[in-house]
Amino acid sequence: MAPLNEEQLHQIRDERRDQIIVAAIKVFARRGIIGTKMSMIAAEAGISHGLLYHYFTSKEELFTMLVEDAMVGAEEAMSSIYDLPGSPIEKIRALTMEILDESGTPYFMLIHHARTSEGVPEKVKELIDQNDMDAFIERLLPLFRDGQQAGEIVDGNPEELISSYLSVLSGLMVVNAQGIGGYRLPEVDMLLRLIARP
Amino acid sequence: MAPLNEEQLHQIRDERRDQIIVAAIKVFARRGIIGTKMSMIAAEAGISHGLLYHYFTSKEELFTMLVEDAMVGAEEAMSSIYDLPGSPIEKIRALTMEILDESGTPYFMLIHHARTSEGVPEKVKELIDQNDMDAFIERLLPLFRDGQQAGEIVDGNPEELISSYLSVLSGLMVVNAQGIGGYRLPEVDMLLRLIARP
Amino acid sequence: MAPLNEEQLHQIRDERRDQIIVAAIKVFARRGIIGTKMSMIAAEAGISHGLLYHYFTSKEELFTMLVEDAMVGAEEAMSSIYDLPGSPIEKIRALTMEILDESGTPYFMLIHHARTSEGVPEKVKELIDQNDMDAFIERLLPLFRDGQQAGEIVDGNPEELISSYLSVLSGLMVVNAQGIGGYRLPEVDMLLRLIARP
Amino acid sequence: MAPLNEEQLHQIRDERRDQIIVAAIKVFARRGIIGTKMSMIAAEAGISHGLLYHYFTSKEELFTMLVEDAMVGAEEAMSSIYDLPGSPIEKIRALTMEILDESGTPYFMLIHHARTSEGVPEKVKELIDQNDMDAFIERLLPLFRDGQQAGEIVDGNPEELISSYLSVLSGLMVVNAQGIGGYRLPEVDMLLRLIARP
DNA sequence: GATGAATGAGTGTTCATTCAT
DNA sequence: AATGAATGAACACTCATTCAT
Structure with a gap:
């Protein structure tokens, strides 16, 4: 009876969701949460603003979800370098390039806006504050320690080195x-x- | 009945103007142009929001003026290091400390916001884009060249070094x-x- | 390949219509025309909101139709008491119980909402205003007159008695x-x- | 220095507030909370909708305040009859007339809407449910008991009598x-x- | 010069209604 | 017939700006 089968529907929904997400990242990253109008996201995604609300309950929810995703993605990127070949400093070089690579930038911008903007739910800010830098330090600590022992990395408190470098x-x-x-x-x-x- | 003479009035005007400017820098620097409400500036300056409009025609005008001032100030800071004693690298160290010093931050934040925000007249953005980095490079070029010749600074294109460092x-x-x-x-x-x- | 014959289709249509009507009465009665969303009716009827529009052109039309039906139903209830046995006051007692009975309430609520809400076409309001109370008075007048003559009902203008009682x-x-x-x-x-x- | 002195300002504020309150009662009473648009209240009060928000934070807050006031007013009306002369039944007659008097109606409509509408904060609904009828019964109980002892009022559970009558x-x-x-x-x-x- | 009441354009969000499938 | 994705008009609310006093 259903005019579109389950699968087709699912596909449309996923497509639209992705369209919206891509558009939203782009706009949010550039303009922050306050500077971003829902209509901009809708226009960027090529849909009506009303449709946004079929997929996300609110601007806040949309932004929050993106930030959470971005944080997961950032942590994964951080972790993935252990799978790479090479000495510690070479791994750090690879990570650096990946981070600065254009494609990754929007995610960091999202996190930056989440940290510095007003309209962000306090919940998200706390999440970021606690998680963010400390989690990254945690991930990279073994690598930096190795590097220091191998004489590739300068001496000094490795946590401070990492957080300075990431900053x-x-x-x-x-x-x-x-x-x-x-x-x-x-x-x-x-x-x-x-x-x-x- | 004439309660204040010309000069006193003038003095009040200047005082008020300064109050507003100080307050506006503080708030704009923290929250950007969109995130800043005129009422916040008024509150920070301890005056009514209505009075703001006796001194500045609009939010945009106020912001623009601050940015222009900030650029002048930044350039002056840049120039002043030539008066300092010491080797090139020591002068750069002094400059670095001054820039990162808390008191200088608001100016740079202003410029940053001017570059990335929407409400800013295109005219200002262009002004910043063209002027900004190039002017700074210009100023610092002799210093870096000296440093390179003295063997204190790494080799390579000094313009690129400077712009990278300032970035x-x-x-x-x-x-x-x-x-x-x-x-x-x-x-x-x-x-x-x-x-x-x- | 012709899966359903004319009659079966017709039957489905009627069933669906009834489902919708029952659901709509329930929701409209409780929440009024403004407080009722088409999606609520659809959910209550267990169908998609899109399907509502195969059966009724608009929310307004649906509501209007229900009100008209309710008025017919109310008048029938009013009339039916003449078939009941007993003295006038006993008949009025029976009518009172039927009216206050839970099952009859939705119809009266519908009429009440029709009278007091905005989305209702003026045409319907007038219809109700003129018809409603007067028609009921008409129906009950013989009964009240009988009751007064039998000494069961207090003296006074019977029209006023009836309209007061019904109010x-x-x-x-x-x-x-x-x-x-x-x-x-x-x-x-x-x-x-x-x-x-x- | 202040261009309007404290008192004038206060007066303007009070006037406006009253204008708004009077307008809001009128519109809310007639159309309920959902059916009432803030623009209607503004129009009724003869001001811009923006100004409403200088005086009340939100539609909900405005409505809530009115309901609370209405409840206080209703209770006072209830209490005041003890100061009236006459037998219990005469006091109840006076109360009845006051309640049904046109001027009191909006307050009861407000309470009615608060009880039956959707957009009402749960907090208000609870307040009303618990307070409302029970408080009124409490107030009137002595009066009805007196009336029963004096043989003016029918026998039976006085609480039920009161709540039925008030209903x-x-x-x-x-x-x-x-x-x-x-x-x-x-x-x-x-x-x-x-x-x-x- | 100074205040804050007042206005209205602009933005987030909801929901009746349409339409491709 | 049936579904639910899609649209856009309508409404609550915010805030830059104006203006009477």
Whole structure:
């Protein structure tokens, strides 16, 4: 009796959801939560604003979901480097390149906006504050320790090294995110000097 | 019945203007142009929101003026290091500390917001894009060249070095500006490794 | 391949229509025309909201039709008491119980909402206003006259007696309709004191 | 320095508040909380809708406040009859007339809507459910007991008598509230027969 | 100069209704 | 006939800006 079978329906829904998500990441990343109008997302996704609300209950919910996804994605990226071949410093080089790679930027922008904007549910901010940097440090600690023992990485408190290094990367992503120009993304080799032993 | 003479009135005007400017920098820097409500600035300045409009025609005008001032101020800071004693790298160290110093942050945040926000007249954005980084490079070029010749600074295209270095500093200011935590400001010595010869 | 013959289709149509009508009465009676969403009716009827529009052109049309039906039904109930045995006051007692009986309430609520809501076409309101009470008075007039002559009913203008009595009953239905509590449905004997000679 | 002194300001505020309250009661009473648009209240009060929000945070808050006020007012009306001269039944007659008087109707409509509508904060519904009828019964109990002892009021559980009687009055107000006609407000003497000993 | 009441354009969200399948 | 994705008009609420005092 059903005019569209279960599967077709499911497919449409998934397509639309993805359309919306892609559009939303793009707009949110550029403009933040306050600067983003639902109508912008709808326009970017090529649908009516009403349809957004078939898929997401509210702007807040949509943003929150994206941030959570972004955090999972960031952590996965962080973890994945252990599977890579090479010495610690080479792994860090690979990670650095992946982070600064254009495709990853929107996720970091999302997290940045989540941290600094107003309209974000307190719940999300706490989630980010607690999770974020500490979780990343946790992940990278073994790698940096190895690097220090191997003499590839400068001495000093490894937690501080990691958080400093990640802060630099985050900052670069934020200022570079909008292609609006002016800033320059340093070469990876330059960035590695922050932590690499000469 | 004439309660205030010309001069006193003038003085009040200037005082009020300054109050507003200080308050506006503070709020704009933290929240950006969209996230800032005129009422917030008024509250921060301790005046009524109506009075704002005696001094500035609009939110946009106020923001624009602050950005322009900030750019002048940043350039002055840049220039002033030539008056400092010490080797090139020591001057850069001093500049770095000044930039990252809390008091300077709002100006950079303003410029950052001007670059990335919507409500800003295109005219201002262009002004910033073209002026900003190039002007800074111009200023610092002699210093970096000296450093390279003295063997204190790594080889390579000095313009790229400068813009990379300033991009890192800008990024750090942006992610650190809100005291919201998570990020860590690296030590100056660590940052200097980006450009200093070992 | 012709899976259903004319008659079966017709039967389905009628069944669906009835499902919708029953559901709509229930929801409209409780929540009024504004408070009722088409999706509520669809859910109550166990069908999709899209299907509603195969059977009724609009919410307004559906509501209007129900009200008209309700008025016919109410008038029939009014008339039927003449077939009952017993003295006038006993007939009125029976009518009172039937009206206040839970099953009859939705119809009166519908009429009440039709009278007081906005979305209802003015045409329907007028219909109700003119028809409603006067038609009922017409129907009951012989009964009340008989009762007065038999000394069972208090003296006075019978039209006024009837409309007052019916107003009391209507009011009680309205305030009791939602089981939300607080109000109490008086005993029939108490209500009859409004018109019965002691 | 202040352009309008404290007192003038206060007066304006009070005037506006009252304007709004009067307008809101009128519109809410007629159309309920869902059927009432803020723009209707603004129009009725002769102000812009924006100004409503200088005085009340939200539609819900406005409605809630009115209901609370109405309940206080209703209780005061209830209590005041003890100050009246006359026998119990005469006091009840006076109360009945006051309740049914046109000026009191909006308050009861408000309470009615609060009880039956959807958009009402659960908090208010509970407040009403618990308070409302029981509080009224409490107030009137001594009076009805006196009346029964004096032989003016019929025998039977006085709480039930009171709640039945008040339910009848409430119902009449609801069906009569909109001047839309059809219904008839019974004479006080007729209503008193519900409880008065012949 | 100073205040805050007042306005209205703009944004998030809901829901009746349409339509491809 | 039946479904649910899709649209857009309507409404609550916010906030930059104006203006009487």
